[in-house]
Amino acid sequence: MTDDVERLLYHEAHLLDSGMFHEWLKLMAPDLRYWAPVRAEVSRKQEAEDESQRLPLFDETKQSLDLRVSRLDTGLAWVEIPPTRTRRFVSNIHAENDANGVVNVRSNFIVFRSRGFTEQWLIVGCREDRWTKSDAWLLRERKITLDHCTIDNLSVLL
Amino acid sequence: MDLSPRPSDSVTRTLVDGGDRTVSSRAFTDPEVFALEQATVFKKSWLYVGHRSQLKNKGDFVQTYAGTIPLLLCLDDNGEFNAFANVCSHRGGRICQVESGNASKFVCPYHNWTYNNRGDLMIVPRQASPGFDKSKWHLRKAARVATYRDLIFCTFDEGAVSLEDYLGDMKWYLDLLLNSSAAGTEVSAGTHRSFVRCNWKMPAEQFGSDNWHFQGVHGSMGKLGRRNENPLSADSFHAWTAEGHMLICIAPKVDAPSAYTFYVDELKAKAQLSDKQHRLLRSTLVVTIFPNLSFVYFPGLCSIRVWHPKSPGETELWSWALYNKDAPDLVKDSIRTQVTRMFSPTGMLEQDDLEIWSRLESNLMAMPPDFRLCYEFGAGEAPPARPYPGKTASLQSDTPAFEFYRRWADLLAEADRQ
Secondary structure, three states: OHHHHHHHHHHHHHHHHOOOHHHHHOOEEEEEEEEEEOOOOOOHHHHHHHHHHOOEEEEEOHHHHHHHHHHHHOOOOHHHOOOOEEEEEEEEEEEEEOOOOOEEEEEEEEEEEEEOOOEEEEEEEEEEEEEEEOOOEEEEEEEEEEOOOOEEOOOOOO | OOOOOOHHHHHHHHHEEOOOOEEEOHHHHOHHHHHHHHHOHHHHOOEEEEEHHHOOOOOEEEEEEEOOEEEEEEEOOOOOEEEEEOOOOOOOOOOOOOOEEEOOEEEOOOOOOEEEOOOOEEEOOOOOOOOOOHHHHOOOEOOEEEEEOOEEEEEOOOOOOOHHHHHOOHHHHHHHHHOOOOOOEEEOOOOEEEEEOOOOHHHHHHHHHOOOHHHHHOHHHHHOOOOOOEOOOOOOEEEEOOOOOEEEEEEOOOOOOOHHHHHHHHHHHHOOOOHHHHHHOOOEEEEEEOOOEEEEEEOOEEEEEEEEEEEOOEEEEEEEEEEEOOOOHHHHHHHHHHHHHHOOOOOOOHHHHHHHHHHHHHHHHHOOOOOEEEOOOOOOOOOOOOOOOOEEEOOOOOHHHHHHHHHHHHHHHHHHHO
16 A cells, blocks of 8 residues: 555646646545645644644645646736746655544655756655545545645645 | 035935835844844834733733843732833842732842832842842832823833824724724734844834735635635725835625625624724734734634844734623634634745745845835826825835835934934
8 A cells, every 4th residue: 555655746746846736635635624724833742732723834725726826827926927946855754544544644854946047946844645546546635744834835745 | 514424324325215115134133233123123113012901900010121121011009000121130140920919019039139020129038238229229110101002012112102092093083993892902812933034124114014925925815715815895994194004905706795704794893993994893803003013813813913123134923812891702713713814924924924924024135235225116196086095006015015115214313313
Protein backbone atom coordinates (compact mmCIF):
# COMPACT_ATOMS: atom_id res chain seq x y z
CA MET A 1 0.00 0.00 0.00
CA THR A 2 2.83 2.41 0.78
CA ASP A 3 3.98 2.03 -2.83
CA ASP A 4 0.52 3.02 -4.09
CA VAL A 5 0.37 6.00 -1.77
CA GLU A 6 3.85 7.07 -2.78
CA ARG A 7 2.88 6.97 -6.46
CA LEU A 8 -0.28 8.95 -5.66
CA LEU A 9 1.61 11.71 -3.81
CA TYR A 10 4.27 11.93 -6.52
CA HIS A 11 1.54 12.17 -9.15
CA GLU A 12 -0.16 14.92 -7.15
CA ALA A 13 3.14 16.82 -6.83
CA HIS A 14 3.65 16.54 -10.58
CA LEU A 15 0.18 17.96 -11.30
CA LEU A 16 0.77 20.95 -8.99
CA ASP A 17 4.29 21.69 -10.26
CA SER A 18 3.04 21.48 -13.87
CA GLY A 19 0.14 23.89 -13.29
CA MET A 20 -2.41 21.13 -14.01
CA PHE A 21 -4.73 22.46 -11.32
CA HIS A 22 -7.97 21.21 -12.87
CA GLU A 23 -6.55 17.68 -12.93
CA TRP A 24 -5.45 18.17 -9.33
CA LEU A 25 -8.98 19.26 -8.32
CA LYS A 26 -10.29 15.91 -9.56
CA LEU A 27 -8.42 14.29 -6.68
CA MET A 28 -10.42 16.35 -4.17
CA ALA A 29 -13.53 14.82 -2.59
CA PRO A 30 -16.74 16.90 -2.68
CA ASP A 31 -16.76 17.06 1.13
CA LEU A 32 -13.05 17.88 1.39
CA ARG A 33 -11.65 19.71 4.39
CA TYR A 34 -8.32 21.34 3.50
CA TRP A 35 -6.76 23.47 6.21
CA ALA A 36 -3.56 24.75 7.76
CA PRO A 37 -3.29 25.96 11.34
CA VAL A 38 -1.38 29.17 11.91
CA ARG A 39 1.77 28.59 13.96
CA ALA A 40 2.29 30.31 17.31
CA GLU A 41 5.47 31.27 19.15
CA VAL A 42 4.58 29.40 22.35
CA SER A 43 5.40 26.06 23.97
CA ARG A 44 4.72 22.88 22.01
CA LYS A 45 2.04 21.94 24.53
CA GLN A 46 0.21 25.27 24.34
CA GLU A 47 0.43 25.33 20.57
CA ALA A 48 -1.17 21.89 20.31
CA GLU A 49 -3.94 22.80 22.77
CA ASP A 50 -4.98 25.97 20.97
CA GLU A 51 -4.49 24.73 17.43
CA SER A 52 -8.07 24.36 16.26
CA GLN A 53 -9.15 27.65 17.87
CA ARG A 54 -6.58 29.78 16.11
CA LEU A 55 -7.30 31.61 12.91
CA PRO A 56 -6.11 29.18 10.20
CA LEU A 57 -3.83 29.91 7.25
CA PHE A 58 -5.96 27.85 4.89
CA ASP A 59 -9.61 27.07 5.52
CA GLU A 60 -10.79 25.50 2.31
CA THR A 61 -13.51 23.33 0.84
CA LYS A 62 -13.65 21.78 -2.62
CA GLN A 63 -15.72 24.82 -3.70
CA SER A 64 -13.23 27.36 -2.40
CA LEU A 65 -10.33 25.52 -4.05
CA ASP A 66 -12.34 25.59 -7.29
CA LEU A 67 -12.61 29.35 -6.85
CA ARG A 68 -8.85 29.66 -6.31
CA VAL A 69 -8.19 27.78 -9.54
CA SER A 70 -10.83 29.79 -11.44
CA ARG A 71 -9.10 32.93 -10.22
CA LEU A 72 -5.83 31.78 -11.74
CA ASP A 73 -7.72 31.17 -14.99
CA THR A 74 -8.92 34.81 -15.21
CA GLY A 75 -5.51 35.97 -16.40
CA LEU A 76 -5.71 38.78 -13.83
CA ALA A 77 -4.30 37.10 -10.71
CA TRP A 78 -1.11 39.13 -10.63
CA VAL A 79 0.57 37.03 -7.97
CA GLU A 80 0.81 34.23 -10.55
CA ILE A 81 1.59 36.27 -13.68
CA PRO A 82 3.91 34.91 -14.90
CA PRO A 83 3.42 31.76 -12.81
CA THR A 84 5.61 30.97 -9.83
CA ARG A 85 8.06 28.20 -10.64
CA THR A 86 7.66 25.43 -8.11
CA ARG A 87 9.37 22.11 -7.51
CA ARG A 88 8.20 20.03 -4.61
CA PHE A 89 9.83 17.12 -2.83
CA VAL A 90 7.61 14.79 -0.84
CA SER A 91 9.22 12.42 1.65
CA ASN A 92 8.96 10.63 5.02
CA ILE A 93 5.72 9.03 3.85
CA HIS A 94 3.85 7.05 6.46
CA ALA A 95 0.57 5.38 5.46
CA GLU A 96 -1.85 3.23 7.40
CA ASN A 97 -5.41 2.01 6.94
CA ASP A 98 -8.00 2.89 9.52
CA ALA A 99 -11.10 0.77 10.17
CA ASN A 100 -13.37 2.77 7.81
CA GLY A 101 -11.44 2.18 4.62
CA VAL A 102 -9.64 5.49 4.97
CA VAL A 103 -5.91 5.62 4.40
CA ASN A 104 -4.19 8.03 6.76
CA VAL A 105 -1.05 9.42 5.18
CA ARG A 106 1.56 11.63 6.76
CA SER A 107 4.25 13.17 4.53
CA ASN A 108 6.82 15.93 4.71
CA PHE A 109 7.37 18.40 1.91
CA ILE A 110 9.82 21.00 0.69
CA VAL A 111 8.56 23.32 -2.02
CA PHE A 112 11.10 25.45 -3.85
CA ARG A 113 9.44 28.57 -5.27
CA SER A 114 10.89 31.21 -7.52
CA ARG A 115 9.44 34.31 -9.14
CA GLY A 116 10.71 37.13 -11.29
CA PHE A 117 14.35 37.15 -12.27
CA THR A 118 15.82 36.46 -8.84
CA GLU A 119 13.33 35.89 -6.00
CA GLN A 120 13.32 32.47 -4.41
CA TRP A 121 12.00 30.87 -1.24
CA LEU A 122 11.54 27.48 0.36
CA ILE A 123 8.40 26.43 2.08
CA VAL A 124 8.60 23.43 4.38
CA GLY A 125 6.02 21.46 6.28
CA CYS A 126 4.07 18.30 6.95
CA ARG A 127 0.74 17.10 5.56
CA GLU A 128 -1.65 14.77 7.34
CA ASP A 129 -4.10 13.39 4.80
CA ARG A 130 -7.13 11.14 4.78
CA TRP A 131 -7.54 9.42 1.39
CA THR A 132 -10.12 6.91 0.20
CA LYS A 133 -10.06 4.74 -2.89
CA SER A 134 -13.03 3.36 -4.77
CA ASP A 135 -12.64 3.86 -8.53
CA ALA A 136 -10.00 6.46 -7.93
CA TRP A 137 -8.18 8.04 -5.03
CA LEU A 138 -9.97 10.97 -3.37
CA LEU A 139 -8.61 13.31 -0.73
CA ARG A 140 -11.12 13.74 2.12
CA GLU A 141 -9.06 15.83 4.49
CA ARG A 142 -5.67 17.49 4.49
CA LYS A 143 -4.09 19.30 7.41
CA ILE A 144 -0.97 21.21 6.46
CA THR A 145 1.47 22.13 9.22
CA LEU A 146 3.84 24.77 7.94
CA ASP A 147 7.13 25.25 9.76
CA HIS A 148 6.95 29.02 9.40
CA CYS A 149 5.56 31.52 11.88
CA THR A 150 5.68 34.48 9.50
CA ILE A 151 4.75 33.58 5.94
CA ASP A 152 5.84 34.94 2.58
CA ASN A 153 2.99 35.57 0.17
CA LEU A 154 1.64 32.06 -0.30
CA SER A 155 -0.10 31.70 -3.64
CA VAL A 156 0.79 28.07 -4.28
CA LEU A 157 -1.33 25.10 -3.27
CA LEU A 158 0.25 22.52 -0.99
CA MET B 1 14.60 87.80 11.11
CA ASP B 2 16.47 84.65 10.27
CA LEU B 3 15.55 83.70 6.72
CA SER B 4 18.05 80.90 6.33
CA PRO B 5 16.32 77.65 5.43
CA ARG B 6 15.90 75.32 8.36
CA PRO B 7 16.78 71.68 7.84
CA SER B 8 13.19 70.85 8.66
CA ASP B 9 11.84 72.86 5.76
CA SER B 10 14.18 71.21 3.35
CA VAL B 11 13.29 67.77 4.64
CA THR B 12 9.61 68.49 4.24
CA ARG B 13 9.92 70.05 0.81
CA THR B 14 12.31 67.44 -0.49
CA LEU B 15 10.30 64.44 0.59
CA VAL B 16 6.76 65.73 0.20
CA ASP B 17 6.11 68.65 -2.12
CA GLY B 18 2.74 70.34 -1.71
CA GLY B 19 3.34 72.47 -4.82
CA ASP B 20 3.19 69.75 -7.43
CA ARG B 21 1.83 67.10 -5.01
CA THR B 22 4.69 64.66 -5.34
CA VAL B 23 6.40 62.35 -2.84
CA SER B 24 10.07 61.44 -3.17
CA SER B 25 10.89 57.78 -3.70
CA ARG B 26 13.37 58.27 -0.83
CA ALA B 27 10.39 58.29 1.55
CA PHE B 28 10.15 54.56 0.80
CA THR B 29 13.78 53.57 0.35
CA ASP B 30 16.21 55.74 2.35
CA PRO B 31 17.60 54.23 5.60
CA GLU B 32 18.11 57.73 7.04
CA VAL B 33 14.48 58.59 6.44
CA PHE B 34 13.49 55.28 8.03
CA ALA B 35 15.54 56.05 11.15
CA LEU B 36 14.13 59.57 11.32
CA GLU B 37 10.54 58.38 11.09
CA GLN B 38 11.15 55.95 13.96
CA ALA B 39 12.39 58.88 16.05
CA THR B 40 9.49 61.12 15.08
CA VAL B 41 6.37 59.58 13.51
CA PHE B 42 6.44 56.42 15.64
CA LYS B 43 7.54 58.29 18.76
CA LYS B 44 4.91 61.02 18.50
CA SER B 45 1.87 59.03 17.36
CA TRP B 46 -0.57 56.80 19.19
CA LEU B 47 0.25 53.24 18.12
CA TYR B 48 -2.16 50.31 18.21
CA VAL B 49 -0.70 47.59 20.45
CA GLY B 50 -3.50 45.17 21.20
CA HIS B 51 -7.15 44.36 21.69
CA ARG B 52 -8.84 44.07 25.07
CA SER B 53 -10.00 40.52 24.24
CA GLN B 54 -6.36 39.39 24.11
CA LEU B 55 -5.85 40.40 27.76
CA LYS B 56 -8.77 39.04 29.74
CA ASN B 57 -7.15 38.11 33.06
CA LYS B 58 -4.72 39.89 35.33
CA GLY B 59 -1.21 38.93 34.25
CA ASP B 60 -2.14 38.30 30.60
CA PHE B 61 0.37 39.66 28.11
CA VAL B 62 1.02 39.79 24.38
CA GLN B 63 4.14 40.64 22.40
CA THR B 64 3.94 43.24 19.67
CA TYR B 65 5.97 46.14 18.26
CA ALA B 66 5.80 49.91 18.64
CA GLY B 67 7.44 50.93 15.39
CA THR B 68 10.54 48.76 15.45
CA ILE B 69 10.61 48.47 19.27
CA PRO B 70 9.74 44.96 20.52
CA LEU B 71 6.94 45.63 22.99
CA LEU B 72 5.13 43.80 25.77
CA LEU B 73 1.56 44.75 26.55
CA CYS B 74 0.50 43.51 30.00
CA LEU B 75 -2.59 43.68 32.17
CA ASP B 76 -1.31 44.23 35.72
CA ASP B 77 -2.86 43.29 39.08
CA ASN B 78 -4.65 46.63 39.25
CA GLY B 79 -6.38 45.92 35.95
CA GLU B 80 -4.31 48.52 34.10
CA PHE B 81 -2.59 48.09 30.76
CA ASN B 82 1.17 48.60 30.66
CA ALA B 83 3.34 48.79 27.57
CA PHE B 84 7.12 48.56 27.72
CA ALA B 85 10.02 47.37 25.60
CA ASN B 86 10.75 43.65 25.71
CA VAL B 87 14.38 44.65 26.09
CA CYS B 88 16.36 44.22 29.32
CA SER B 89 17.94 47.40 30.72
CA HIS B 90 21.15 45.50 31.50
CA ARG B 91 22.44 44.12 28.18
CA GLY B 92 19.35 44.29 25.98
CA GLY B 93 18.17 40.69 26.40
CA ARG B 94 14.67 39.66 25.38
CA ILE B 95 12.88 39.26 28.71
CA CYS B 96 9.79 37.48 27.34
CA GLN B 97 10.11 34.74 24.75
CA VAL B 98 6.56 33.63 23.96
CA GLU B 99 4.02 35.59 21.92
CA SER B 100 1.35 35.57 24.61
CA GLY B 101 0.65 34.12 28.03
CA ASN B 102 0.15 35.00 31.67
CA ALA B 103 2.93 36.12 34.01
CA SER B 104 3.39 38.35 37.02
CA LYS B 105 7.11 38.73 36.33
CA PHE B 106 9.58 38.44 33.48
CA VAL B 107 13.06 37.05 34.02
CA CYS B 108 15.71 37.92 31.48
CA PRO B 109 17.44 34.65 30.58
CA TYR B 110 20.81 36.35 30.18
CA HIS B 111 21.58 37.38 33.82
CA ASN B 112 18.19 36.82 35.49
CA TRP B 113 17.27 40.46 35.96
CA THR B 114 13.62 40.24 36.96
CA TYR B 115 10.85 42.72 36.17
CA ASN B 116 7.19 42.92 37.20
CA ASN B 117 4.42 43.28 34.63
CA ARG B 118 4.52 47.06 34.98
CA GLY B 119 8.09 47.05 33.67
CA ASP B 120 9.81 47.85 37.00
CA LEU B 121 13.07 46.14 37.93
CA MET B 122 12.40 44.01 41.03
CA ILE B 123 15.34 41.67 41.48
CA VAL B 124 18.97 41.72 40.45
CA PRO B 125 20.53 38.41 41.54
CA ARG B 126 23.97 39.88 42.18
CA GLN B 127 23.20 42.25 45.08
CA ALA B 128 26.55 43.69 46.03
CA SER B 129 26.91 46.99 44.21
CA PRO B 130 26.84 49.85 46.71
CA GLY B 131 24.49 52.61 45.67
CA PHE B 132 22.85 50.61 42.88
CA ASP B 133 19.34 52.02 42.50
CA LYS B 134 16.93 49.50 40.95
CA SER B 135 14.27 52.13 40.43
CA LYS B 136 16.42 53.78 37.75
CA TRP B 137 16.59 50.65 35.63
CA HIS B 138 12.98 49.93 34.75
CA LEU B 139 12.25 48.84 31.19
CA ARG B 140 11.70 51.46 28.49
CA LYS B 141 8.04 52.33 29.12
CA ALA B 142 5.46 53.92 26.86
CA ALA B 143 4.61 57.39 28.13
CA ARG B 144 0.90 56.63 28.06
CA VAL B 145 -1.46 53.76 27.33
CA ALA B 146 -5.12 54.40 26.50
CA THR B 147 -8.09 52.59 25.01
CA TYR B 148 -10.74 53.50 22.49
CA ARG B 149 -13.65 51.03 22.61
CA ASP B 150 -11.69 47.75 22.87
CA LEU B 151 -8.54 48.90 21.09
CA ILE B 152 -5.42 49.55 23.15
CA PHE B 153 -2.92 52.18 22.01
CA CYS B 154 0.28 53.57 23.47
CA THR B 155 2.47 56.55 22.76
CA PHE B 156 6.05 57.35 23.69
CA ASP B 157 5.26 61.10 23.65
CA GLU B 158 4.51 62.60 27.09
CA GLY B 159 2.97 65.60 25.40
CA ALA B 160 0.67 63.74 23.01
CA VAL B 161 -2.96 64.88 22.72
CA SER B 162 -5.49 62.46 24.21
CA LEU B 163 -6.23 59.33 22.20
CA GLU B 164 -9.81 60.53 21.63
CA ASP B 165 -8.58 63.83 20.21
CA TYR B 166 -5.99 61.98 18.13
CA LEU B 167 -8.65 59.77 16.54
CA GLY B 168 -10.85 62.84 16.06
CA ASP B 169 -13.48 62.60 13.34
CA MET B 170 -12.39 59.06 12.49
CA LYS B 171 -14.02 57.79 15.71
CA TRP B 172 -17.43 58.03 14.03
CA TYR B 173 -16.28 55.56 11.39
CA LEU B 174 -14.38 53.32 13.81
CA ASP B 175 -17.62 52.99 15.76
CA LEU B 176 -19.13 51.22 12.74
CA LEU B 177 -16.61 48.46 13.29
CA LEU B 178 -16.25 48.66 17.06
CA ASN B 179 -19.57 49.75 18.50
CA SER B 180 -22.39 48.13 16.56
CA SER B 181 -23.07 46.01 19.65
CA ALA B 182 -22.98 47.09 23.30
CA ALA B 183 -20.97 43.94 24.08
CA GLY B 184 -18.02 45.33 22.10
CA THR B 185 -15.68 43.35 19.90
CA GLU B 186 -13.06 40.64 20.08
CA VAL B 187 -10.24 39.52 17.83
CA SER B 188 -9.60 35.96 16.72
CA ALA B 189 -7.17 33.82 18.61
CA GLY B 190 -4.18 33.28 16.36
CA THR B 191 -2.39 35.91 14.31
CA HIS B 192 -1.75 35.99 10.59
CA ARG B 193 1.84 37.09 10.09
CA SER B 194 3.10 37.97 6.62
CA PHE B 195 6.34 39.26 5.22
CA VAL B 196 5.48 42.36 3.21
CA ARG B 197 8.36 43.19 0.88
CA CYS B 198 7.89 46.95 0.77
CA ASN B 199 7.96 50.08 2.89
CA TRP B 200 5.21 50.15 5.56
CA LYS B 201 3.69 53.35 4.12
CA MET B 202 2.68 51.73 0.82
CA PRO B 203 0.09 49.40 2.37
CA ALA B 204 -0.92 51.99 5.01
CA GLU B 205 -1.59 54.47 2.19
CA GLN B 206 -3.42 52.00 0.00
CA PHE B 207 -5.70 50.81 2.76
CA GLY B 208 -7.11 54.22 3.58
CA SER B 209 -7.07 55.96 0.27
CA ASP B 210 -6.87 53.76 -2.79
CA ASN B 211 -10.22 52.74 -4.16
CA TRP B 212 -8.65 52.94 -7.61
CA HIS B 213 -6.45 49.87 -7.22
CA PHE B 214 -9.47 47.57 -6.90
CA GLN B 215 -10.03 47.61 -10.65
CA GLY B 216 -6.43 46.80 -11.45
CA VAL B 217 -4.98 44.67 -8.69
CA HIS B 218 -8.17 42.80 -7.84
CA GLY B 219 -9.51 42.46 -11.38
CA SER B 220 -9.58 38.68 -10.98
CA MET B 221 -12.23 38.81 -8.28
CA GLY B 222 -14.23 41.33 -10.30
CA LYS B 223 -14.17 39.03 -13.30
CA LEU B 224 -15.44 36.20 -11.13
CA GLY B 225 -18.35 38.38 -9.96
CA ARG B 226 -17.05 38.41 -6.40
CA ARG B 227 -17.25 42.15 -5.85
CA ASN B 228 -20.25 44.25 -4.92
CA GLU B 229 -19.36 47.92 -5.15
CA ASN B 230 -20.91 51.00 -6.69
CA PRO B 231 -18.25 53.72 -6.71
CA LEU B 232 -20.75 56.19 -8.27
CA SER B 233 -23.20 56.10 -5.36
CA ALA B 234 -23.64 59.21 -3.22
CA ASP B 235 -22.62 56.97 -0.32
CA SER B 236 -19.25 56.20 -1.93
CA PHE B 237 -16.49 58.59 -0.84
CA HIS B 238 -13.11 59.11 0.76
CA ALA B 239 -12.82 60.69 4.19
CA TRP B 240 -9.66 61.98 5.83
CA THR B 241 -8.54 64.06 8.77
CA ALA B 242 -5.66 66.40 9.53
CA GLU B 243 -4.19 63.71 11.81
CA GLY B 244 -3.42 61.59 8.72
CA HIS B 245 -6.28 59.10 9.15
CA MET B 246 -8.14 58.09 6.00
CA LEU B 247 -11.02 55.97 4.87
CA ILE B 248 -12.54 54.51 1.73
CA CYS B 249 -16.29 53.91 1.78
CA ILE B 250 -17.91 52.23 -1.22
CA ALA B 251 -21.64 51.59 -1.27
CA PRO B 252 -22.84 48.18 -2.52
CA LYS B 253 -23.95 47.79 -6.13
CA VAL B 254 -26.83 45.49 -5.24
CA ASP B 255 -28.53 44.64 -2.00
CA ALA B 256 -27.09 41.19 -1.32
CA PRO B 257 -28.83 39.59 1.63
CA SER B 258 -26.75 37.10 3.59
CA ALA B 259 -26.64 35.64 7.07
CA TYR B 260 -24.42 38.58 7.90
CA THR B 261 -26.81 41.26 6.62
CA PHE B 262 -29.64 39.67 8.61
CA TYR B 263 -27.37 39.94 11.61
CA VAL B 264 -26.73 43.61 10.79
CA ASP B 265 -30.48 44.20 10.54
CA GLU B 266 -30.91 42.72 13.99
CA LEU B 267 -28.26 45.05 15.34
CA LYS B 268 -30.29 47.98 14.14
CA ALA B 269 -33.07 47.09 16.55
CA LYS B 270 -30.59 47.53 19.39
CA ALA B 271 -29.85 51.06 18.09
CA GLN B 272 -26.23 51.18 19.13
CA LEU B 273 -25.44 53.13 15.94
CA SER B 274 -27.24 56.03 14.27
CA ASP B 275 -29.30 55.27 11.14
CA LYS B 276 -26.65 56.98 9.06
CA GLN B 277 -23.91 54.80 10.51
CA HIS B 278 -26.02 51.71 10.25
CA ARG B 279 -26.58 52.22 6.54
CA LEU B 280 -22.84 52.23 5.93
CA LEU B 281 -22.54 48.72 7.40
CA ARG B 282 -23.63 47.51 3.94
CA SER B 283 -20.59 49.19 2.41
CA THR B 284 -16.99 48.28 1.84
CA LEU B 285 -14.89 50.19 4.38
CA VAL B 286 -11.12 50.39 4.30
CA VAL B 287 -9.44 52.51 6.97
CA THR B 288 -5.97 53.55 8.02
CA ILE B 289 -5.43 55.11 11.44
CA PHE B 290 -2.17 57.04 11.23
CA PRO B 291 0.46 55.75 11.09
CA ASN B 292 0.18 51.96 10.66
CA LEU B 293 -3.15 50.50 11.83
CA SER B 294 -5.62 49.44 9.14
CA PHE B 295 -8.99 47.78 8.82
CA VAL B 296 -10.81 46.23 5.91
CA TYR B 297 -14.52 45.50 6.18
CA PHE B 298 -17.01 44.00 3.75
CA PRO B 299 -20.39 42.74 4.98
CA GLY B 300 -19.27 39.39 6.42
CA LEU B 301 -15.53 40.11 6.67
CA CYS B 302 -13.50 42.31 8.98
CA SER B 303 -9.73 42.33 9.40
CA ILE B 304 -7.71 44.51 11.80
CA ARG B 305 -4.03 44.76 10.92
CA VAL B 306 -0.78 46.47 11.81
CA TRP B 307 2.03 47.16 9.34
CA HIS B 308 5.15 46.73 11.48
CA PRO B 309 8.13 48.56 9.95
CA LYS B 310 11.34 46.52 9.84
CA SER B 311 13.56 48.37 7.37
CA PRO B 312 12.93 50.73 4.43
CA GLY B 313 11.93 47.82 2.20
CA GLU B 314 10.64 45.31 4.76
CA THR B 315 7.41 45.24 6.72
CA GLU B 316 5.66 42.56 8.71
CA LEU B 317 1.90 42.44 8.68
CA TRP B 318 0.14 41.11 11.77
CA SER B 319 -3.59 40.73 11.32
CA TRP B 320 -6.64 39.29 13.04
CA ALA B 321 -10.32 38.74 12.33
CA LEU B 322 -12.50 41.23 14.24
CA TYR B 323 -16.15 40.68 15.21
CA ASN B 324 -18.71 41.52 17.84
CA LYS B 325 -18.17 39.60 21.05
CA ASP B 326 -21.84 38.59 21.22
CA ALA B 327 -22.21 37.72 17.52
CA PRO B 328 -23.59 34.21 16.89
CA ASP B 329 -20.91 31.56 16.34
CA LEU B 330 -22.11 31.23 12.76
CA VAL B 331 -21.23 34.88 12.11
CA LYS B 332 -17.86 34.66 13.86
CA ASP B 333 -16.90 31.48 12.01
CA SER B 334 -17.89 32.96 8.70
CA ILE B 335 -15.84 36.14 9.31
CA ARG B 336 -12.80 34.06 10.28
CA THR B 337 -13.15 31.96 7.13
CA GLN B 338 -13.61 34.98 4.85
CA VAL B 339 -10.64 36.79 6.43
CA THR B 340 -8.49 33.68 5.88
CA ARG B 341 -9.60 33.21 2.28
CA MET B 342 -9.35 36.89 1.29
CA PHE B 343 -6.97 38.79 3.62
CA SER B 344 -4.21 36.50 4.87
CA PRO B 345 -0.87 35.30 3.44
CA THR B 346 -2.99 32.86 1.39
CA GLY B 347 -5.81 35.36 0.78
CA MET B 348 -7.14 35.75 -2.73
CA LEU B 349 -7.21 39.55 -2.39
CA GLU B 350 -4.11 39.99 -0.23
CA GLN B 351 -1.84 37.91 -2.48
CA ASP B 352 -2.13 40.29 -5.40
CA ASP B 353 -1.55 43.34 -3.16
CA LEU B 354 1.58 41.75 -1.70
CA GLU B 355 2.88 40.97 -5.17
CA ILE B 356 2.27 44.47 -6.52
CA TRP B 357 3.77 46.19 -3.46
CA SER B 358 6.96 44.14 -3.69
CA ARG B 359 7.33 45.28 -7.31
CA LEU B 360 6.85 48.93 -6.31
CA GLU B 361 9.54 48.66 -3.67
CA SER B 362 12.15 47.00 -5.86
CA ASN B 363 11.46 49.54 -8.60
CA LEU B 364 11.80 52.53 -6.26
CA MET B 365 15.01 51.10 -4.79
CA ALA B 366 16.37 50.87 -8.33
CA MET B 367 15.44 54.40 -9.44
CA PRO B 368 17.66 57.48 -9.00
CA PRO B 369 16.89 59.41 -5.78
CA ASP B 370 15.26 62.28 -7.69
CA PHE B 371 12.40 60.02 -8.79
CA ARG B 372 9.11 61.37 -7.49
CA LEU B 373 5.64 59.85 -7.30
CA CYS B 374 2.53 61.65 -8.53
CA TYR B 375 -0.27 62.43 -6.07
CA GLU B 376 -1.77 65.16 -8.24
CA PHE B 377 -5.05 63.46 -9.05
CA GLY B 378 -7.98 65.27 -7.49
CA ALA B 379 -5.90 68.33 -6.54
CA GLY B 380 -8.27 70.65 -8.36
CA GLU B 381 -11.52 69.00 -7.35
CA ALA B 382 -14.13 70.79 -5.27
CA PRO B 383 -14.55 68.43 -2.30
CA PRO B 384 -17.90 66.68 -2.71
CA ALA B 385 -20.45 67.54 -0.05
CA ARG B 386 -21.11 64.43 1.98
CA PRO B 387 -23.12 64.31 5.17
CA TYR B 388 -20.35 62.49 7.02
CA PRO B 389 -17.62 63.53 9.48
CA GLY B 390 -14.10 64.52 8.49
CA LYS B 391 -12.98 66.03 5.23
CA THR B 392 -14.27 64.21 2.18
CA ALA B 393 -12.97 63.66 -1.30
CA SER B 394 -14.18 61.74 -4.33
CA LEU B 395 -13.09 58.13 -4.71
CA GLN B 396 -10.87 59.20 -7.62
CA SER B 397 -8.90 61.65 -5.51
CA ASP B 398 -5.33 61.21 -4.27
CA THR B 399 -5.91 63.99 -1.72
CA PRO B 400 -6.35 61.70 1.33
CA ALA B 401 -3.15 59.82 0.42
CA PHE B 402 -1.25 63.04 -0.07
CA GLU B 403 -2.52 64.41 3.24
CA PHE B 404 -1.24 61.23 4.91
CA TYR B 405 2.25 62.08 3.60
CA ARG B 406 1.88 65.73 4.53
CA ARG B 407 1.11 64.71 8.10
CA TRP B 408 4.07 62.30 8.02
CA ALA B 409 6.42 65.02 6.73
CA ASP B 410 5.15 67.52 9.32
CA LEU B 411 6.08 65.09 12.09
CA LEU B 412 9.55 64.54 10.62
CA ALA B 413 10.02 68.30 10.43
CA GLU B 414 8.66 69.02 13.91
CA ALA B 415 11.26 66.81 15.54
CA ASP B 416 13.96 68.35 13.37
CA ARG B 417 13.22 71.72 14.94
CA GLN B 418 13.66 70.45 18.50
